[in-house]
Amino acid sequence: MALQESLNRLAKAMTTLSDKQDLTLSGVQSNSSKLKHLEHEIDQIEARVKVLSIQEEAISAQLSDLGKVAQEILDILNHQFSSVAVIFRDSLGDEIPVDFLTLNAHEGQVIYGSVSAQDALGSVISLNPANTQWMTSDPTKLQVNQNGTDVVLNPIAAGTALLIVSITPNGGNTINFSTTVEITSLRAVSFSIDLAKA
Amino acid sequence: MTKTKTKQQPKRRAMMARGAGKMAVDFQILDNGSAIATAKPVDAAGLPASLLSTAGPGVWTSDNPGVVVTVDPTDPTGLRATVTPSTPPVLVTGAKLTVTSTDTVDATKVISGVSDPIDIVGGPAVGFSVQEQ
Numbered sequence: 001m002a003l004q005e006s007l008n009r010l011a012k013a014m015t016t017l018s019d020k021q022d023l024t025l026s027g028v029q030s031n032s033s034k035l036k037h038l039e040h041e042i043d044q045i046e047a048r049v050k051v052l053s054i055q056e057e058a059i060s061a062q063l064s065d066l067g068k069v070a071q072e073i074l075d076i077l078n079h080q081f082s083s084v085a086v087i088f089r090d091s092l093g094d095e096i097p098v099d100f101l102t103l104n105a106h107e108g109q110v111i112y113g114s115v116s117a118q119d120a121l122g123s124v125i126s127l128n129p130a131n132t133q134w135m136t137s138d139p140t141k142l143q144v145n146q147n148g149t150d151v152v153l154n155p156i157a158a159g160t161a162l163l164i165v166s167i168t169p170n171g172g173n174t175i176n177f178s179t180t181v182e183i184t185s186l187r188a189v190s191f192s193i194d195l196a197k198a
Numbered sequence: 199m200t201k202t203k204t205k206q207q208p209k210r211r212a213m214m215a216r217g218a219g220k221m222a223v224d225f226q227i228l229d230n231g232s233a234i235a236t237a238k239p240v241d242a243a244g245l246p247a248s249l250l251s252t253a254g255p256g257v258w259t260s261d262n263p264g265v266v267v268t269v270d271p272t273d274p275t276g277l278r279a280t281v282t283p284s285t286p287p288v289l290v291t292g293a294k295l296t297v298t299s300t301d302t303v304d305a306t307k308v309i310s311g312v313s314d315p316i317d318i319v320g321g322p323a324v325g326f327s328v329q330e331q
Binding site for chain 1: 225227231232233234235236237238239240241242244247248249250253256277280281295297299309310311312313314316
């Protein structure tokens with residue numbers, strides 16, 4: 001009886017063991033599948049990480065570029081002209097209206113021009129003579145002699161010419177100022193004789 | 199040979215008639231009168247202009263010896279002159295004055311002007327010229 005019970009218990013134990021072995025094998029197979037799935041996911045994550053890393057580098061480079069652009073914009077804003085003043089004077093020092101500048105073509109009569117600029121805060125922007133250029137559209141009519149940031153204008157012949165001053169503050173943007181110069185010929189070419197009884 | 203006023207009148211009338219026809223243009227000076235000529239520099243358009251500082255003084259000439267032009271000594275520019283009939287006066291029609299200014303630095307720069315015609319005309323008769331034949 002005791003033997004029979006022992007045999008029964010042994011058979012039951014063997015059955016249990018067999019069942020557990022089946023479960024273990026099934027579990028191993030299941031874990032292996034999960035592991036493969038996990039490995040696949042890890043590969044995908046690594047690929048994404050690589051992509052993100054590349055994107056991060058690109059974004060970092062773009063941020064760097066944006067930083068430079070922002071700095072340039074700040075530099076420009078710091079040197080932005082809010083007003084440009086061009087003043088012309090005759091040989092006596094009297095100011096000549098600039099809206100429509102009329103020069104006399106008579107020899108020896110010259111016009112003196114000067115330019116100045118201010119930023120938005122009203123601060124005078126120092127102009128570099130190398131970055132201040134006076135030009136004429138027609139040197140056969142108007143001669144431009146630049147002296148520093150100033151200019152001496154010599155009328156040559158009757159007609160009109162465009163007077164242009166191009167100024168560029170350091171790190172800032174270029175501003176062109178232009179005005180039309182009308183050169184009238186007042187050169188004496190003959191005499192008109194008036195007769196009056198004494 | 200006798201030359202009387204009656205013989206001169208037709209010629210005189212004809213001359214006066216010509217003068218009357220030119221009244222709008224010719225400047226008339228009596229044979230005992232005088233005039234002032236003033237030269238004003240003008241540009242090509244005829245508008246008043248300025249002379250160069252190096253412009254020389256005006257020099258006046260007359261194309262008829264019956265009209266004498268003398269620069270005003272008080273005017274350093276030489277652009278003002280006195281115009282008188284010659285001595286003795288003669289009748290003149292259409293004489294012209296010329297004024298010229300030469301640049302003192304560049305002699306090629308010459309500015310000149312010509313006046314309107316000038317007539318020397320006789321005044322009212324004050325007597326007779328009688329010649330005996």
